[in-house]
Amino acid sequence: MRATVTVSLKTGVLDPQGEAIKSALGSMGFQGVEGVRQGKVIELDLADGTTEAQVTEMCEKLLANTVIESYRVEMGG
């Protein structure tokens, strides 16, 4: 079983990498990019029976820093 954890910077937290990507896209001629936020995706291969609650605990305790980051868990796949 696989869980996919998507970690993003919270709204309002400056994302210098996202800003740099946005600037690069603009200089390459791509129009209409109004904002870029860079996050990370963590894929977990889990033993059967691992619960979403356990993955959420992993996020709270390690995978995300909830001071600055939010996270989303998708189970299965």
Added chain:
Amino acid sequence: MKAAVLVFPGSNCDRDMKVALEAAGADVTMVWHKDSVLPAGTDLVAVPGGFSFGDYLRCGAIAARSPISRELVAHVDRGGYALGVCNGFQVLTETGVLPGALVQNASTEFICKTATLRVETSASDFTALYNAGAEIDVPIAHHEGNFRIDPDGLAALQDGDRIAFRYTDTPNGALDDIAGILSANRRVLGMMPHPERAADAALGLTDGAPLFTSLAEALVAA
């Protein structure tokens, strides 16, 4: 003063920290991250700079979950002293010992230079030998030194006189120019600049030395 300097894979300012503490008169033990106890009678735990665990996941995140970091948190909970410099500051925020977080510099660049700091308070055992308002030169060397905290957390730091150092010309985008903060009980200091690199005249800068002397004087009888 008995000091323990924590060493993680990727720490690279650990020996500098030891030298600076010893110059101030401390009895220093290096403690490996897999150790699960601090030396008996440890007054100060120093978390050094570097790139612990390669900065994987987030700076300081893996180190903050090392066995010795549980002891660090217990030491602070008992009222013990702790100093985190650069990656050590990141570790202290990741353990929750200090509030806020350090994110990437606003410029996206690694910045390595001497920064001028203003000492904002002398009311701590780290800063007692400085005059509040004094300006000191201390090196910085970091990529994630941009201090962030929510508005309530910032107000708590400001109202509690817990901002120890501010940059006079903020290099990294840090909120409210914050370079270093104190815990509520004023026994934990986290700072991005490196006082241990400014504690020996042979290296050109000495403005960091009073921090270590101040600690040693406060903890001499502890």
